Amino acid sequence: MSDDEIVLEISGLEVGYSTNRGEVKAVRGLDLAVRRGEILGIAGESGSGKSTLAVALLRLLKPPGKVMAGSALFRPRGRSPVDLLKVSGEELRVLRWSALSYLPQGSMSSLNPVMRIGDQFRDVILEHAPERKDTLSELIPRLLGQVGLEPAVARMYPHELSGGMKQRVLMAICVALEPDLVIADEPTTALDVTIQRVILQSLVDLQRDFGVTLMVISHDMGVHAQLADRVAVMYEGSLVEVGDVRQVYKQPRHEYTRQLIESIPLVGRRAS
Numbered sequence: 001m002s003d004d005e006i007v008l009e010i011s012g013l014e015v016g017y018s019t020n021r022g023e024v025k026a027v028r029g030l031d032l033a034v035r036r037g038e039i040l041g042i043a044g045e046s047g048s049g050k051s052t053l054a055v056a057l058l059r060l061l062k063p064p065g066k067v068m069a070g071s072a073l074f075r076p077r078g079r080s081p082v083d084l085l086k087v088s089g090e091e092l093r094v095l096r097w098s099a100l101s102y103l104p105q106g107s108m109s110s111l112n113p114v115m116r117i118g119d120q121f122r123d124v125i126l127e128h129a130p131e132r133k134d135t136l137s138e139l140i141p142r143l144l145g146q147v148g149l150e151p152a153v154a155r156m157y158p159h160e161l162s163g164g165m166k167q168r169v170l171m172a173i174c175v176a177l178e179p180d181l182v183i184a185d186e187p188t189t190a191l192d193v194t195i196q197r198v199i200l201q202s203l204v205d206l207q208r209d210f211g212v213t214l215m216v217i218s219h220d221m222g223v224h225a226q227l228a229d230r231v232a233v234m235y236e237g238s239l240v241e242v243g244d245v246r247q248v249y250k251q252p253r254h255e256y257t258r259q260l261i262e263s264i265p266l267v268g269r270r271a272s
């Protein structure tokens with residue numbers, strides 16, 4: 001596979017937390033290549049290191065967390081490749097939203113409660129792509145429409161929206177500047193089961209329409225079955241298996257993956 005087809009190449013990543021009981025290794029020597037345009041699921045039970053991996057890549061890891069080793073070579077289109085673990089704060093600010101965006105766990109609370117939805121879109125777009133100023137009145141309703149929301153939502157405040165609507169707004173903000181890579185951490189976990197399917201379908205649609213690469217973190221193998229092209233399984237900080245989602249479901253190579261698959265309620269087993 002050529003360099004251009006790999007949007008993110010993680011090599012030898014080690015992340016630890018120093019605690020008063022010594023160091024907890026949360027990510028252990030992880031190597032992973034994310035292919036351009038794919039939906040890559042990151043699976044694993046709670047505590048396996050999924051969120052630590054995401055925040056380390058996004059440089060949002062807080063003390064006592066520390067990246068001990070490794071690199072994460074990011075290749076945004078039209079820009080030089082950069083090691084996300086080494087770029088300066090200023091370079092990172094330029095990449096955020098326009099090349100790399102993040103939908104954090106529990107992200108619905110990350111909307112500003114005193115600002116209309118349309119203004120929140122406007123802030124992100126104008127800060128990173130001021131040249132789009134004149135297109136905003138057309139762009140914002142189009143982005144909302146892309147996630148199944150009416151243009152009127154732009155005039156609303158977050159408290160007027162349901163959890164699922166807020167999540168869709170955030171997803172639309174994440175893709176507004178057509179980034180190369182979106183990392184979504186447990187995008188459906190806080191939502192009702194019925195809404196979860198709608199959100200997952202919206203994510204698939206956005207990935208197709210905007211051609212972004214999507215890295216979706218979820219402990220729920222049913223989510224990966226519905227969404228992912230490939231799945232990477234983490235166990236105690238290590239990657240134990242990576243492969244085509246159908247192949248992994250049909251013939252898991254690792255006993256831990258088999259157990260994770262068996263924990264899915266039958267209704268979620270779409271890839272079997």
Ligand SMILES: Nc1ncnc2c1ncn2[C@@H]1O[C@H](COP(=O)(O)OP(=O)(O)OP(=O)(O)O)[C@@H](O)[C@H]1O
Pocket residue numbers: 017018019024025026044045046047048049050051052053063064065219
């Ligand atoms: N601030 C912290 N201080 C100490 N240890 C931490 C801290 N945050 C995470 N850890 C440890 O790092 C390991 C990985 O945690 P992480 O949250 O990345 O896992 P996860 O798979 O994302 O789980 P979850 O889905 O529950 O967030 C766990 O052993 C956890 O206890």
